[in-house]
Amino acid sequence: MGKSYNTIAFDANKCDGCGDCMTACATAKVGVGDTARSRIQIVGSADDGFELALCRQCGDPKCVMVCPAGALTKNFDTGVIEWNDAKCVDCLLCTVGCSYAGIALDAGSGHVAKCDTCDGAPACVPACPHDALTYVTTSRIYNEVGDWEDLFAPGLAGCQGCNTELLMRHTLRRVGPETVLATPPGCVPGMGSVGFNGSTGTKVPVFHPLLTNTAAMLAGIKRQYKRVGREVNALAIAGDGGASDVGFQSLSGAAERNEQILFMVVDNEGYMNTGMQRSSCTPYGAWTSTTPIGKGSGGMPSQGKTQDAKNLPLIMVNHRCEYVATASTAYMEDLYDKLDKAIQASKRGFAYLHVYSPCTTGWRFPTDQNMEVARKAVETNFVMLWEYNRTDGLRFTRPVDDPLPVTEYLRAMGRFRHLSPDQISHIQSKVVENLAFVQQMAHRQSA
Amino acid sequence: MTEHTKYLVVGSSHAALEAVTAIRMHDAEGSLTLLTRDPHLPYSPTVLPYVVSGRSAPDGIFLRDEKFFADHRVTLKRGNALKALHAERNAAELADGSELAYDKILLATGASPAIPPIPGLDQVSYHVLRTLDDATKLNAAIKSSKQAVVLGAGLVGMHAAENLVKAGAKVTIVEMAKQLTDGYFDAIAAGLIEKAFTDNGATILTGSRVVKLAPSTIGATLTLENGSTLEADLLLVATGVRPNMDYLAGSPVEHDKGILVSDSMQTSVANVWSAGDCAQAKGFFTDDKVMNAILPDATEQGRIAGMAMAGDPGLKQYPGGVPLNTYHFFGRHAISVGSSRVPEGGEVVTRFDEASGRYLKAIFSADNRLTGIYGVNEFFDGGVMCQLILRRIDLSAIRERFVANPLAVGRELMSKTWR
Incomplete structure (x- = not known):
């Protein structure tokens, strides 16, 4: 059973x-x-x-x-x-x-x-x-993973319908007990990784760095273990805010030094656990509590975020890391394949895994729709699934040749409900532009 | 010291087995005993006509094996019946004189053949068909039968009669009602069934009654109401069943035609549940409690009873019994789902192609909900039809299409509505 x-x-x-x-x-x-x-x-x-x-x-x-x-x-x-x-x-x-x-x-x-x-x-x-x-x-994965030890606390304080529990349990099971985990402020510790009442929420050593120094601290810990001759996996599970905004300098530094760590970013496109503020990964037009919808000021109505999102995984590619990939929980086989490669790569140098994580609470969609929203993001090319290593370059792992219009994705959630036709056409043109950009990189590498 | 079990399930057919599964889904550890008067492993009474015909091997019909009970930590007590229920002290008195104390008991004791009070019946030898031992005896007897009489044209009697016909006997079916398979199929369907039998050489005497029996040189002489007589070297009494509930004598557990149960299969007495052919539960089409002694309902009731006994919070109340029957005869099939009664203001739509013998009858309520559907040689998905009835799906817009092709339109509705 x-x-x-x-x-x-x-x-x-x-x-x-x-x-x-x-x-x-x-x-x-x-x-x-x-x-x-x-x-x-x-x-x-x-x-x-x-x-x-x-x-x-x-x-x-x-x-x-x-x-x-x-x-x-x-x-x-x-x-x-x-x-x-x-x-x-x-x-x-x-x-x-x-x-x-x-x-x-x-x-x-x-x-x-x-x-x-x-x-x-x-x-x-x-x-x-x-x-x-x-x-x-996909059942193959669940059956295999089910036999491994669950290294997370049995109960978690996540929002209903969040896919991050799935990510945390799967990732920790995959990396195994010989792991030190860093979880900077964000949803992951909020869900209980750092523990309750003086005991940790994981069966592996876990620590709670500052947003700014996650990669630096983890790199230091990994080096100390190496110094004493013990092989451990150094794993960070961080949010997009912690990685792309205030934590970026230490992330970039660790990548540049090619530290032997696996840095996973759970990208829910904002600071969702503190009240849904925008981050540099929040997409254009999205409602957040700091990019509200309303009358605005100076005669300019407020219509959500006015800037486009930063493409953090592409920036990481430009660090020429051992391994960089994007993944989605709607495509678990793809995610697992990349997780395996990232773990192997982190034994040689810096591995970076960027997982898109739809947020039921902050993005405003029903709690049973997480996988559907994640799938729509890929099917519309709003997000692209690819991987990079120095030898083979960048390659699409699930190319979408016949994408759905981006409206199929946008209408799946409340944070885009207010969009004007102009905003929608801006987002659609950005999807096309981003795709062309990544395709160019993939083409260049394969040429 | 009296033996004690947390759950005592009495009976070993569909209701009992589903209750065991449901209990173990929620309570993996609580001690569980399955008590059955039958000496064999669990089997279904429904399969017995096929044991009679020889199609099913008697040792190939068991629904569970010893390993199942061991794996599920169930103590199986075979060949020992419940003799008396002492609900006031949560104890079951067994046929072998022992006593078994329980926390919760399920009465899924099924039914036994109802033997009509015909003078002389006790003077002749006759067969019934409810247990595996009945079936193996009848299987042996039909091989040597030259002229057989079947009393009762319900599905058990008809199945056995077909076997006898195929074994080469001259068969007469005597039925009190005006038609065959009364209560299962309507007059047109019964006519199709009757024709199949008479085409194959059987004699059907509907609206007829045996008034006297006496031993004869070959077996028995039957005297009918009209004075004519029949000779039988094999007599099968298949005039219906009555619930097994003699063990309730003197017990406060309320019973009528069967053991009265609530929508969670609980009887009127604490810690006592009942399900299956011995239970009398709410009907889907009526507020009264009815006997709906059919296999699918037994599984449903058994599941509900088991969940209620184990305290499973996922329990959903019984929606009420919907009659469901399938019947295979001489290579043809008949299916009935729902009630044959036409609701007030309702409508019956039939189509019948005499050449192919395809017959369909659908009954709709005044507000265009399906309440019953019958087919002979017209296959439709009975389970889908049952859901259309249970969910009271509005068919106003598509009634004509539905009647023209209940198979495809039923599937379309299923896929759209609850897939």
């Missing part, structure tokens, strides 16, 4: 109802391309969209519960609900149990049929010409 499984995901917005997935399924399963016999069923909807009926491989499957013959079982290794034709008595009770039309009568065989994910290589997914179907394999 408690295992995570791969799953087939459907994006209705990308589906044009071509039926290729159904043809592929029926061909794979019964040898003929009769879409009526497909176990994935796309149905047209009255409003011209397309809807999906497919087994969800429920964790608590009703079809299994109501089977009188023991013919359906949940395989807890693969997550697939398996159908045993030798035991099935064709009573159809499973079809009455399932609320999702995930198991249905296949008239061609006279038996019920359901998706078995083709043993982990679903035929429908590659058949989709529009990427409306994807096979999400």
Whole structure:
């Protein structure tokens, strides 16, 4: 129990109802391309969209519960609900149990049929010409990570829906117990990393430097450990304010000296734990408590932040660090890949990981939307996922060739609700400009 | 010293097994005992017709194995029935004379065949079908039967009759009601079922009643109300079931047709719950408490009872029983979901293609909510239909499309509404 499984995901917005997935399924399963016999069923909807009926491989499957013959079982290794034709008595009770039309009568065989994910290589997914179907394999990470020791306190004082707990637990599990952690003022200590009532919130040594000296202090600690001959990971988890504003000189200095530390920035685009003030990473037009919306003064209405955000990860690339990458919790496989590389790089020199962290409280979106907002940021190219090292240069890890309009991202949250058409077109043009800039760097490096 | 268990679950079929799972979801440690009068591992009464036909191997139908009970720290007591419930002192008296003290008890004791009071029935040998042992006996008997009589045309009787027909016996089905499968399917559907049987050589006597039985050289002679007689070398009594609740004699646990329970499956007495075929709970279409002795409802009730017993805060109250039935006959299938009763101001829409034998009947309330849907050889997703009923989804705008293709339109609504 408690295992995570791969799953087939459907994006209705990308589906044009071509039926290729159904043809592929029926061909794979019964040898003929009769879409009526497909176990994935796309149905047209009255409003011209397309809807999906497919087994969800429920964790608590009703079809299994109501089977009188023991013919359906949940395989807890693969997550697939398996159908045993030798035991099935064709009573159809499973079809009455399932609320999702995930198991249905296949008239061609006279038996019920359901998706078995083709043993982990679903035929429908590659058949989709529009990427409306994807096979999400992130479960591999969660299962692996779940076996490692959680080095964080069991309870945290984060806002509901914040992805930073996920980041902290995963990162600490990944770097492991031989770690010294620096968490300067910001959401991370606010959530409890520095502890409560005299005990730390982590199972590794943690300290609370000033905003200004995080990288310097951590570099010194790492050097002392080296001096006494002990191999430890030196890890900082800092906010964007601490890194890009007042802490920048010590960060830049440590990067320039190529200190052997891993510096992770959790970028929620402002000073969110102290009341949502703007930082140099706050994007243009965004509402914060110090870039308010209102009448303004001198006849100039106040319409959110008037400057563009600083691109801190690109600045770090210009330090020619061992490793620099941007990441998003909406793309955990990508994030994990980069975390692994950053940890390795930090044994040689300075590694910098910049993770975008949508803030439910400060950005004003519902608490269940964090991953969706993070995903939209990438899908619109508002943020770009890339990595850099000195040998291979800069390369996109998840290039978005057909980005959504930036309004898809902006409308997902309240901090941009007031934007005028001019402001929106400014942001869209900045997205294009930033993309062109990073593309140029990627091109230059690969040339 | 009297043995003690925190949770005592009596019964070993769907309601009991779901209760065990639900209890263990919330309380991994509390001592849990499953008591069943059956000597076998848990199985479903619903699968027994297939044991009779030989399609299911008697040793391949078990829903859980010993390992499951060991893994879940459940003490399994087989072949020992609940004899009397002493709710006033939280104790169960068992058939073997021992006593088991509990903190909380679930009565999921199911039902037994109801034997009609026909003179002479006790003088002849007959079969019933409710336990695995019944099924293996009947499986052996049908192989040598030449002329069989089935009393009762419910789903158990019809299943067995089909097996007998296929085994080569001359079969007569005697049913008191005017149609077959009364209460499950309407007259048109029953007519389709009847035709399938008569086409295969069975004789159906609906609106007919056996008034007397007597032993004969081959087995039994049955005398019908109209004076005619039938000879049977195999007699199956399948005239319905009655809940097993004799152990409540003298107990304050309120019972009517079954054991009366609340929307969290609690009986009128503290620490006592009931679920499944022995329970009488709220119906979805009526405020009265009804018997809804069907498998899906047993799992639902068992789950709710287990969560309530373990104090699981995730408990959702029982929405009321929705009748759900599926029936396979001679390669065809019939599905019924919801109530057959037409609500006031409601409407019935049917379509029937005699050539293909495809039949669909949908019942809508005055405000265009689905309240029942029946199909013969017309497949639709019963689980989706049940959700349309439970969620009282407004079908005003799409009723025509829905009736034309309940499969596709049901899936569309599902995907949009609760996917």
